[in-house]
Amino acid sequence: NSNSLILHDCLLQICELLEANISYYNWVGFYFRNGNKEELKLNAYVGEPTDHTIIPFGKGICGQVALSNQNFVVPDVAAQDNYIACSITVKAEIVIPIFVNGENMGQIDIDSNTPDPFTKADERFLEFVCEQVASIL
Numbered sequence: 001n002s003n004s005l006i007l008h009d010c011l012l013q014i015c016e017l018l019e020a021n022i023s024y025y026n027w028v029g030f031y032f033r034n035g036n037k038e039e040l041k042l043n044a045y046v047g048e049p050t051d052h053t054i055i056p057f058g059k060g061i062c063g064q065v066a067l068s069n070q071n072f073v074v075p076d077v078a079a080q081d082n083y084i085a086c087s088i089t090v091k092a093e094i095v096i097p098i099f100v101n102g103e104n105m106g107q108i109d110i111d112s113n114t115p116d117p118f119t120k121a122d123e124r125f126l127e128f129v130c131e132q133v134a135s136i137l
């Protein structure tokens with residue numbers, strides 16, 4: 001419907017802004033819970049297209065955040081065994097959950113081609129971004 005198109009466009013602008021302005025943000029996307037299913041569905045993103053548009057809860061970094069409700073900062077993706085590789089150029093990943101009324105609705109997922117680039121400042125900044133997104137869901 002038109003609301004979901006407007007939301008997608010807004011999220012896409014956020015992805016574009018982040019990717020364009022932060023050199024080590026190389027793939028930026030939003031996943032949301034897919035209805036009542038125990039899976040995530042990719043919404044807006046920038047960067048290389050991925051085959052992983054649906055991710056079951058528990059699977060990969062994203063799927064783990066869907067269950068843990070915690071930020072997940074991965075300095076080195078090669079050291080993770082529950083990890084879904086989207087591109088061989090990716091070295092690090094950060095996933096921050098999005099809460100609406102305390103419920104985990106989805107997440108922002110960022111891949112970096114730089115090893116160990118994410119700091120506490122990235123976490124605080126992306127938590128802020130996720131709060132703003134939550135307010136328009």
Ligand code: SME
Nearest residue numbers: 050060061062083084086
């Ligand atoms: N690496 C993620 C999958 C999504 S891609 O990064 C776009 C994961 O392990 O959940």
